[in-house]
Amino acid sequence: LFFSSRSGAKLTAPLGCLVSRQKHTLPDLPYDYGALEPHINAEIMQLHHSKHHATYVNNLNVAEEKYQEALAKGDVTAQVSLQPALKFNGGGHINHTIFWTNLSPNGGGEPKGELMEAIKRDFGSFANFKEKLTAVSVGVQGSGWGWLGYNKEQGRLQIAACANQDPLQGTTGLIPLLGIDVWEHAYYLQYKNVRPDYLKAIWNVISWENVSSRYSTSKK
Secondary structure, eight states: OEEEOTTSOEEEOOHHHHTOOOOOOOOOOSSOTTTTTTTSOHHHHHHIIIIIIHHHHHHHHHHHHHHHHHHHHTOHHHHHHHHHHHHHHHHHHHHHHHHHHHBOTTOOSOOOHHHHHHHHHHHSSHHHHHHHHHHHHHTOOSSEEEEEEEETTTTEEEEEEEETTOOHHHHHOOEEEEEEEOSGGGTHHHHTTOHHHHHHHHGGGBOHHHHHHHHHHHTO
16 A cells, blocks of 8 residues: 655555554434334334444444554454454444344335245244244343344255344354344333333334345345
8 A cells, every 4th residue: 555745755554554444333223213113112212223332333443443452562362352342342233233224114014025935945934933033032041132044055044042242143154134132222111021022013113125135135
């Protein structure tokens, strides 16, 4: 990487410039905070997006900055010690960025086309798939996520659960198609401690258009 000086001489960029990076930013929601009501209320969406997701983004930027410093110094101990923060906050950012697009005020119903055919092939029926993903999501101990993912090697859909903010692809290899956040901050203000009620409601705002688009892309 070279920069031209006023004299026309080429100056080699210092090594630090080569590892400079773009900071992560909080993505905008594709709908208003109250758009998913009555299924997910505006207060939850506002706190979830502007506070929780924003915190993951901020902490990820801090962790990456420290990691770059550790790399520059060749400090392997510091690099290793930063891994949990990178995994937690990086996963939180990845997961929520997917989650917001998986939801839509025009969602609900059932998928169509090749995604529906794949669901029938791999789970027997849409009802069976819905029951299985709900059960896996209800069964997450503590905080975590329920996922529909695509196993590229086997060419099939799979359901999985991830603890905390562990990102699906980074920890299981599955390509994420649909994520259901079962951290209490995703539902407690509205559904209290009754996670099954939240999971029953969320199916009314699933954007099958988005999930189908992710499925088509994952197969390429």
